[in-house]
Amino acid sequence: MARSPEEAHALVPSLLELTDEAVEVRAELTESVRGSLDVRPADLKALEARFADLLDRIGELDVELKGWAPLLVDVVVDLGDREVLFCWLEGDRDLSWYHEIDHGFAGRRPLDHLVPPGSPGSPGSPGA
Secondary structure (H helix, E strand, O other): OOEOHHHHHHOHHHHHHHHHHHHHHHHHHHHHHHOOOOOOHHHHHHHHHHHHHHHHHHHOOOOEEEEEOOEEEEEEEEOOOOEEEEEEEOOOOOOOEEEEOOOOHHHOEEHHHOOOOOOOOOOOOOOO
């Protein structure tokens, strides 16, 4: 579902709440698997279920979960003349990056590089 830029930014508090918890649970899982923590198999299964639930809840925000180590989330945003993906990477505290749908993570650019629709240099404008 494509959102407006404002709607995408409004997701940030919910996204951060879920991803912060997911990072903590993932760390506990990692330490448990490495044997750093003395964890019973039932507790390990509970951690795995909790992590899976958090990933599901992130997906319920109607975003694209692209990776979980590190966490990587894309939000489809309608700019009027095209759709782009606002890109959130673990450690980000806001949506500050985007990439064109066909460019992927390698095309990640700061949001302030977005050219307003109809401006010189925007896709579809004369001289673009």
